[in-house]
Amino acid sequence: VSWTAEDEAIIATNTDATECKRCAVELGYWKDDYITYFVKHVDRKAPEINRGYYARVRAMEMFIHQFLERCGTKCQIINLGCGFDTLYWRLKDTTHAIGNFIELDFPAVTTKKSHDGEVMFREGDLHSDGYHLVGCDLRCLGEVRRKLAAAGAYARADAPTLVLAECVLVYLRPEAADALVAHLAGAFSRCALLVYEQCNLDDKFGEVMARNLAARGCPPAGARHGGPPAALAAHARALGFEAARAWDMETVWRALPDDDRARADAIEMLDERELLLQLNAHYALTVATRGDIFADMDLNA
Ligand code: SAM
16 A cells, blocks of 8 residues: 555544644543643634534543443553544543553554653554554554554453544545454454444535545545444444444434533534534444443443
8 A cells, every 4th residue: 555645634634633622622621631742732613613522522432431341441442543542641540541552543643643752662663561552554454463463452352352443444445444343353352343433424414524535535435434323333243243333423412411511512602503413413423342241332321
């Protein structure tokens, strides 16, 4: 796989996500003491964007906690296309010290992310006790497997494994995304996969989103991408997961605790409620699992 201008556009999506997250954190939507290390100054984003990021981060967090509740910290987390996600440090500040935490992204991203660490580098990757930040192209399954092996992932194949894919798989061709997901589902007998990405791309609003995605280096949508949530869940089952559920983000938002929603409402007024509804209807969270201990992970569990 060669490096292209599209890859540059894809890498830039991380800067965008990090800026949006920092903006929402500064406004008080959620707490993140680490995000300021990765992006210095940001302009204020529209309330609908901040709200969308809040729902995204809150929803991922809710299921990460469900996973940890079920298996404790003797587990591993694999963060695909991690960008500048600060989850590792946020969990470290709680009682949740994860056994093995592996982050993967393009080397251009992981190199920047590792800038300040007290760590050991091996071939440009960072390996420390229980934390691995490795550069690779997620489209090359062979490379992903080598890097996961170097990070000790397969040595713990029996350990409960959480795989995170937050706005990542959509940047891969469907065949490559499928091969990666099917491999992970097969490699870890007790695992949960959380995917946050676009859905319902076939209506008018969705077509505009699909065009924006294409401009940012996304391959054209195949059968897997952009369908309704039920199709995303069925697809995860077809790739080897025993159970899978998916919801659009409006459904997820309504299922969050009243306090969380009231707090968000108090932070800033929404000018364009209709726009937020449209955005929420075009993003989905999928939770796919293997192993009985994760079978009951659910929105209201
Ligand atoms: N998961 C992070 C988050 O939600 O904040 C970052 C999301 S950002 C929209 C997408 C990330 O996926 C970028 O950091 C990008 O470099 C990474 N990515 C996309 N395609 C990739 C590939 N083929 N190999 C490695 N990383 C990739």
